[in-house]
């Protein structure tokens with residue numbers, strides 16, 4: 623038995639992830655706010671579990687990898703900025719939709 627808010631493992635966790643991704647039609651919610659259609663890669667915790675957030679649907683959102691890197695960098699500081707984004711969190715990959723207008 624798991625308590626509400628506890629992270630699920632294994633098959634139950636997989637089903638939970640699928641169900642959460644379905645909520646946004648498998649699309650990145652931050653990109654959708656910008657009018658972009660980008661496939662979501664991860665289910666992100668809005669309040670990170672490491673900061674006491676609960677593993678409940680209301681604390682999750684679906685993000686693409688670049689958005690996930692960006693919000694994670696904002697939550698934990700620039701020390702965690704990963705490859706693939708510049709210091710402002712913008713994806714450096716020129717094929718990313720955020721950079722589409724810069725290529726004209």
Ligand SMILES: [Zn+2]
Pocket residue numbers: 650651652653654660685686687688689690
């Ligand atoms: Zn995105």
